[in-house]
Amino acid sequence: MAKIPSLRHMVIAIFILGMALFSPRHLYAAFESDILSPLQNAAGGFPFSVYGNSLSVLSDPTILSSAQPIFGAGGISRKFGLKNLTESVFVIGGNYKDYGIGVGVSKFGNLAYHETILSVSGTKNLKEILIVGFSFQFYQLGILNYGQDTSIGTKLSARYKMNSQFEAMMSILNANRPVIGQSNEKLPQVISGGLLMKPSSGITGQVSFIQDTEFPISTRFGLIWEPVSHISIAIGKVHQPNIFTTGGMITTKNFRIEIGYLSYANLGLITYQTGISYSRMP
Amino acid sequence: MQIWGLLLTRLALVILVCHSWCFSQYDIIENFDPENSLPESDLIILSTAGSIYHNLTPESAVLLSQLSFLTEEENNILDQVIHGNTIELTPDSRLFTLTKSLWSPRQDIKISGTVFHRINKVDDVQYKWSGEFNIGQFTMGVLGERDPYESNILDYNSFFIRTNYKNFDYTIGSYQMLAGHGLVSWRPFPVKSDFGTTNSAFRQGRGIQPFRSGHESWAYRGLGWNQIFNKGQFSGGISHRKIDGSIVDHKIKMSDLGLHVSDTQINNHGNVSETIGIGGWESDLRNGKIGIIIGGGSWYDKNENKLINLVSSFYGNYRYSDLSIFSEVAFTSQNKKAVISGAKLKKDSFQYGIVL
Numbered sequence: 001m002a003k004i005p006s007l008r009h010m011v012i013a014i015f016i017l018g019m020a021l022f023s024p025r026h027l028y029a030a031f032e033s034d035i036l037s038p039l040q041n042a043a044g045g046f047p048f049s050v051y052g053n054s055l056s057v058l059s060d061p062t063i064l065s066s067a068q069p070i071f072g073a074g075g076i077s078r079k080f081g082l083k084n085l086t087e088s089v090f091v092i093g094g095n096y097k098d099y100g101i102g103v104g105v106s107k108f109g110n111l112a113y114h115e116t117i118l119s120v121s122g123t124k125n126l127k128e129i130l131i132v133g134f135s136f137q138f139y140q141l142g143i144l145n146y147g148q149d150t151s152i153g154t155k156l157s158a159r160y161k162m163n164s165q166f167e168a169m170m171s172i173l174n175a176n177r178p179v180i181g182q183s184n185e186k187l188p189q190v191i192s193g194g195l196l197m198k199p200s201s202g203i204t205g206q207v208s209f210i211q212d213t214e215f216p217i218s219t220r221f222g223l224i225w226e227p228v229s230h231i232s233i234a235i236g237k238v239h240q241p242n243i244f245t246t247g248g249m250i251t252t253k254n255f256r257i258e259i260g261y262l263s264y265a266n267l268g269l270i271t272y273q274t275g276i277s278y279s280r281m282p
Numbered sequence: 283m284q285i286w287g288l289l290l291t292r293l294a295l296v297i298l299v300c301h302s303w304c305f306s307q308y309d310i311i312e313n314f315d316p317e318n319s320l321p322e323s324d325l326i327i328l329s330t331a332g333s334i335y336h337n338l339t340p341e342s343a344v345l346l347s348q349l350s351f352l353t354e355e356e357n358n359i360l361d362q363v364i365h366g367n368t369i370e371l372t373p374d375s376r377l378f379t380l381t382k383s384l385w386s387p388r389q390d391i392k393i394s395g396t397v398f399h400r401i402n403k404v405d406d407v408q409y410k411w412s413g414e415f416n417i418g419q420f421t422m423g424v425l426g427e428r429d430p431y432e433s434n435i436l437d438y439n440s441f442f443i444r445t446n447y448k449n450f451d452y453t454i455g456s457y458q459m460l461a462g463h464g465l466v467s468w469r470p471f472p473v474k475s476d477f478g479t480t481n482s483a484f485r486q487g488r489g490i491q492p493f494r495s496g497h498e499s500w501a502y503r504g505l506g507w508n509q510i511f512n513k514g515q516f517s518g519g520i521s522h523r524k525i526d527g528s529i530v531d532h533k534i535k536m537s538d539l540g541l542h543v544s545d546t547q548i549n550n551h552g553n554v555s556e557t558i559g560i561g562g563w564e565s566d567l568r569n570g571k572i573g574i575i576i577g578g579g580s581w582y583d584k585n586e587n588k589l590i591n592l593v594s595s596f597y598g599n600y601r602y603s604d605l606s607i608f609s610e611v612a613f614t615s616q617n618k619k620a621v622i623s624g625a626k627l628k629k630d631s632f633q634y635g636i637v638l
Contacts, residue, residue: 126393158397170399172411175426175436189435191409191428193399213433217407 034210035059035089035106035117038077038275041260042247044222044236046206047192048159048169053249053256055277057091057102060171061121061133062159064093064100075258075275084110089275098125100133116140119155133157137173139187141180151180153187167196169208189213194220202226206236216240234260242266247273254278324349332384338371340364346380393417406430410496420445423455427496431543438540440501442492451508453492456501459519460487461562462597465612465620466575486571486599486608489517489562498540499525502558514565521559524552529587532616554583570600575612591615604629 037055040046049056049063054073057063072092079085086108093102100123108115121135135155142148157171173190180187194208204224211217222236222245230252236245247260260273327349335342343363346352352360356377363369371378395415402408408430414423421444426436442455461467468487490506502521509516527536527550534554542551560577578592592615599608609623626635 170411172426172435177434186433189433191435193401211407213428213435217403 035087037075037089037277038247038258038260038273039224039232039234039249041262041273042222042236042245042249042258043204043206043224043234044208044220044245045210045238045243046194046196046208046220046222046236047171047210048194048196048206048208050196050204050224053258054091055089055258055275057093057121058089058104058106058117058119060157060159060169061100061102061119061123061135061155062131062157062169064102064121064123064133065095065098065125065131070094073277075277077273077275079273080269080271086110087273093121095123099123100125112144114142116142121155129161131159131161133159133171139178139180149181151178151187152176153178165198167198169194169196186214324351328384335385337385338363338369338381340366395422404430412494412496414494421492423492423494425456425494425496427498429541429543432541434542437542438496438498440493440503444492449510451490453490453506454504456493456503457506457519458491458493458501459506459517459560459562460489460491461517461560461575462487462573462595463608463610463622465597465610465622466577466593466595467560467562487562489515489564490519496540497538499536499538514563516561516563518561519559522555522557525554525556526550526552527554527583528585529554529581529583529589532589534581534589554581556581567598567600569602570598570606572596572598 034045034047035058036045036047037053037059039050039053040048040056040059047059049060051063051066053063054071055075057073070092071094072090074088074090076086076088079087087106088108089104089106091102091104093100093104095101100121102119102121102123104117104119104121106117106119116139118138118140119135120138121133123131123133125131133156135157137153137155139151139153140148141150153174154176155171155173156175158169160168162168170193171191173192174187175189177189178187179185190210190212192208192210194206197205197207199205202225205222207219207221209217209219218238218240220236220238222234224232224234226232231248231250233248234246237243238245242265244263244265245260247258249256249258256277258275258277261270262272263270327345331342331345335345338346340363343360347357347360347364359369359371359377371381393415395413397413398411400408400410400412402410409426409428411426412424414421416422423440423442423444425438425440427438428435429437440456442453442457444451444453446452459467463486489508493501495501501523502519503523504519504521506519506521507517525536526538526540526542526547527534529535536554537547537550539547542548556579558577558579560575560579562573562575564571564573573596575593575595575597577594579590581589581591593612595610595612597608597610599606605625605627607623607625609621612620624636626633628634
């Protein structure tokens with residue numbers, strides 16, 4: 001028989017989830033949590049993938065066109081160290097000539113409440129200048145004793161390589177207006193965009209924004225610095241909600257250990273996100 | 283006899299010129315042992331090579347070298363390719379014919395276009411995406427827009443494909459019919475005469491045009507086409523779309539604000555279903571143009587109020603030296619009439635216009 005979490009533990013988890021993860025002025029609904037890797041969160045929660053960080057494929061598939069022919073990556077994290085807020089991510093993919101394809105699964109929650117997203121992505125590299133990505137997002141929401149429902153969303157992403165130092169990116173999530181549940185709850189529609197800057201080989205900077213159409217725009221900036229080979233450190237700032245971020249990544253051959261450390265300034269709460277991944281990306 | 287002799291000579295010349303194209307496939311097969319059928323493995327190799335490779339490379343040469351019917355000389359050539367040497371195949375060789383038949387030159391579809399992503403920060407943020415692409419003889423345009431505080435990410439979107447075929451010019455998707463001097467069909471459909479109409483009155487409509495703007499109530503949606511004849515041009519369109527507004531007292535109260543934030547605006551969003559058919563003919567005269575427009579439309583709202591209207595208009599313009607005069611008269615099936623007339627005098631940098 002499956003073990004049901006204690007009521008007290010559940011209440012604490014839901015309280016922290018509602019208060020700390022999201023802005024206190026709004027009530028969030030299902031699938032509102034951005035699926036970002038710890039490194040993305042450490043560098044200001046930027047919504048785009050960077051080369052070498054395979055887990056970021058789920059948030060931005062355009063990196064598929066830069067991956068090796070076949071790769072796989074997985075990660076697990078516990079927000080606020082709570083088992084009930086466990087998020088696991090697994091992605092496999094590859095590319096052939098100018099095309100890339102990837103399949104990813106993200107799972108969040110516990111036995112009583114869980115959100116699962118299956119993402120199937122395809123990309124096309126146009127003349128090494130523009131990479132266009134498209135994903136089908138299969139959403140599944142399950143609540144113990146209430147049942148479950150599924151829905152299908154879409155994601156359109158584009159990455160424009162201005163030159164060797166600047167890349168501009170844009171994505172639109174769920175333009176097809178998916179809904180879920182008996183009450184036809186609207187799934188989040190999110191616009192994101194930004195710039196990636198690589199002034200030198202060891203430094204990556206980002207300025208980005210994310211806007212769920214139901215909420216105010218969230219602007220973000222951050223920096224990833226690789227002071228020595230195989231070790232990267234990151235810092236960043238998220239505006240709305242007000243979060244300072246830091247963290248890093250250690251690379252050993254094909255393994256990557258990532259940690260993201262998020263300080264919610266207005267709430268006075270701190271959390272961290274950890275992840276480990278394995279991929280064949282060089 | 284002379285005719286037959288010439289015919290045979292021409293036939294021989296044609297065979298001489300075309301023999302390498304006509305008989306090249308047979309050239310490969312004639313070296314087979316006629317007692318043995320082509321092994322299935324060879325067919326698979328040829329099929330695989332044609333599918334996964336695009337030219338003769340060391341990788342594809344490895345695969346081709348496994349063909350059973352190759353001669354030793356041909357295997358030697360492939361070995362050189364496998365070892366990275368650049369080989370120029372002689373045009374009449376079997377390998378040249380084989381590679382040519384496997385990998386005919388690829389014709390990449392050329393796509394050119396532009397994409398805009400505009401972000402306008404006011405109280406909230408307004409987003410607009412637009413793009414236009416040329417793919418061969420097709421022009422394709424897309425547009426998406428989300429106004430501040432609107433909950434739908436693509437609250438307004440439009441799409442068109444335009445192409446030319448002989449004398450036809452087709453537009454599928456969002457288009458405008460710019461007809462006459464604007465009384466019947468320019469921006470909105472209803473017959474009216476106001477400053478918006480007079481601004482465009484001096485201009486002559488150019489028929490069906492793809493719609494590229496973010497204005498949410500100015501475009502028809504459906505099929506439009508222009509066709510040029512010897513004595514004039516026909517423009518026609520059919521459209522079905524949903525517009526913001528309501529039908530009150532047999533009149534359409536259309537909202538062209540395009541904002542869907544308040545409850546009233548959301549309730550009025552796409553409240554009226556509009557179906558329109560319209561056609562126009564225009565002929566060139568020696569010093570001007572003359573035209574006729576006939577159209578009909580029906581409008582239904584969610585409260586089951588409905589309106590049906592037929593319109594017709596006649597227009598023309600005449601140019602004499604620096605003076606041009608124009609007029610358009612429109613009638614509707616609801617006994618409404620509208621007239622617009624004017625004159626324009628243009629001399630060097632001086633221009634004066636009157637619209638009545």
